[in-house]
Amino acid sequence: MRSLLLILLASSTAFADPKPGPCPEVTKNLGRILGWFKSPEGCKMKPGDQKYKLLKTRGELMTHLRCLDPKDVKGPDFAKDQLVMWTPIFAKRQNGVDAFDDGKTLTMVKMFGNTCPKDPPIVPGKPVATRAFYLGAGARTIKEVTCTKEWRCGK
Numbered sequence: 001m002r003s004l005l006l007i008l009l010a011s012s013t014a015f016a017d018p019k020p021g022p023c024p025e026v027t028k029n030l031g032r033i034l035g036w037f038k039s040p041e042g043c044k045m046k047p048g049d050q051k052y053k054l055l056k057t058r059g060e061l062m063t064h065l066r067c068l069d070p071k072d073v074k075g076p077d078f079a080k081d082q083l084v085m086w087t088p089i090f091a092k093r094q095n096g097v098d099a100f101d102d103g104k105t106l107t108m109v110k111m112f113g114n115t116c117p118k119d120p121p122i123v124p125g126k127p128v129a130t131r132a133f134y135l136g137a138g139a140r141t142i143k144e145v146t147c148t149k150e151w152r153c154g155k
Contacts, residue, residue, distance in 0.1 A: 023111055026147035030109075031102030037083050037132035040074055043067035045130040048087035052108070052142055055083040064130070082137055086132040095119075095151060099133040105114070106140040109147060116153035 002132045020026065020072060027033075039045055055061045061075050076083060084106060088097050096111040 020112065020146040020148055022038075023109070023149040025146035026035075026145055027098070027100060027107075027109060030100035031105070032100065034084075034099040034101055035136060037134055038135075039065060040067070040150070042069060043073060045085075045132065048085055048130040050087060050089055052106075053085045054122035055085055055132070056137075064132075078135060082135050083132045084119045084135050085130060085132045090123075096149065098129060101135055101140070103136070103138070104141065106142045107134060108142065108144045110144065111147055111149040113148050113150045114153075116155075118145055153155065 011024050018048065024081075044067075044068050053064075055064065055077055056123065058075055060130070061083065062070060062073065065073065067073050084099065086097075088110070091112070093112050094110055095113050095115050096107045098111065100107045100109065
């Protein structure tokens, strides 16, 4: 737990960088992009905190879900996968998050750039929806990076 805290503290200085690189450049060697975990039908993720949590069992997952019928919930195959859960707090001009895995390091990417007119307003310093990503089994070091991404807004 101490090493995780040190890694997060060491990486937090990256958020002060006023000119992070473009996302394609920053993320090109980070491994595979992780898929989002979508809450099962009839369930919602409970609000979390800013700490990363690795969920390795169905029981751990169920403590973070609010479900109409918890007995009938199907989730990931925890023999093969675990989930990493995170409730990011967005900063001004932050417009997204992603996660990448190279088998040794889980890299959480905070994207900054434009927002689109129909996007819900982001209040800097306030938590946004809890996110969960599929992650293969095994231990990981966790780091954070920032990048810039300009979105093309729909009409």
